[in-house]
Amino acid sequence: MKEDIEESQVYEVGFHLLPTVPEEKLEEVVSSLQSLITK
Numbered sequence: 001m002k003e004d005i006e007e008s009q010v011y012e013v014g015f016h017l018l019p020t021v022p023e024e025k026l027e028e029v030v031s032s033l034q035s036l037i038t039k
Contacts, residue, residue, distance in 0.1 A: 013037060 021029055 015033060017026065017029060
């Protein structure tokens with residue numbers, strides 16, 4: 001008996017932000033990157 005197994009793939013992404021990005025803009029920059037990746 002052969003079972004159908006749904007395979008999922010997980011990808012890991014790492015990134016560095018420049019130190020010139022002000023702390024108050026970090027959330028905005030990270031959200032921007034997330035939306036580009038998950039498009």
